[in-house]
Amino acid sequence: SQQGEEDPQALSIQEGENATMNCSYKTSINNLQWYRQNSGRGLVHLILIRSNEREKHSGRLRVTLDTSKKSSSLLITASRAADTASYFCATDAKAAGNKLTFGGGTRVLVKP
Amino acid sequence: EPEVTQTPSHQVTQMGQEVILRCVPISNHLYFYWYRQILGQKVEFLVSFYNNEISEKSEIFDDQFSVERPDGSNFTLKIRSTKLEDSAMYFCASRVERLNSNQPQHFGDGTRLSIL
Numbered sequence: 746s747q748q749g750e751e752d753p754q755a756l757s758i759q760e761g762e763n764a765t766m767n768c769s770y771k772t773s774i775n776n777l778q779w780y781r782q783n784s785g786r787g788l789v790h791l792i793l794i795r796s797n798e799r800e801k802h803s804g805r806l807r808v809t810l811d812t813s814k815k816s817s818s819l820l821i822t823a824s825r826a827a828d829t830a831s832y833f834c835a836t837d838a839k840a841a842g843n844k845l846t847f848g849g850g851t852r853v854l855v856k857p
Numbered sequence: 858e859p860e861v862t863q864t865p866s867h868q869v870t871q872m873g874q875e876v877i878l879r880c881v882p883i884s885n886h887l888y889f890y891w892y893r894q895i896l897g898q899k900v901e902f903l904v905s906f907y908n909n910e911i912s913e914k915s916e917i918f919d920d921q922f923s924v925e926r927p928d929g930s931n932f933t934l935k936i937r938s939t940k941l942e943d944s945a946m947y948f949c950a951s952r953v954e955r956l957n958s959n960q961p962q963h964f965g966d967g968t969r970l971s972i973l
Binding site for chain 1: 888890892898899900901902905913915948950952959960961962963964965966967969
């Protein structure tokens with residue numbers, strides 16, 4: 746798989762349920778970031794986890810990072826219809842300019 | 858909260874024409890980026906810019922592309938002679954502080970470029 750691949754590609758859940766998506770990457774990273782994109786809109790930064798961190802929380806979001814497996818997960822708890830969006834992981838690798846390498850994203854549909 | 862703003866939101870251009878996409882990064886940010894997202898595909902890095910010069914560019918960013926920070930606030934992406942395959946959503950992003958400081962990039966809402 747390529748740097749920053751998400752799994753699953755699509756997820757459909759009922760409001761109130763939890764949504765979990767995973768991301769795998771290949772190279773050494775400074776940090777890994779999760780973004781949300783509503784249809785046709787820009788990328789909204791959700792959370793950044795550094796390479797020396799294993800877990801991070803922000804509101805209903807929980808992110809884990811396993812650098813030995815080169816993988817991360819994003820958990821959205823108690824989902825709401827407004828959480829319907831595409832979610833992308835992006836890796837900030839140890840390279841000049843701190844460019845982000847994005848995965849293909851997970852499309853999440855939260856049904857009311 | 859400060860935002861990255863991009864104009865126009867939608868640009869329609871004939872193939873072969875020049876196009877300039879504009880961005881106003883967050884005012885105290887030092888690093889600037891352009892990315893693009895072809896419909897249904899991943900977001901792809903184009904170029905990063907710091908201290909008035911390009912830090913890194915991707916293979917996509919060929920001689921047809923250029924970036925400029927003409928004044929203290931704007932950051933532009935120019936495509937000299939557009940091709941059909943340049944049709945995409947173009948995102949500008951900016952980031953504060955120094956390299957490797959583990960700060961997120963903040964993105965604008967994008968410019969949808971349609972080449973006819």
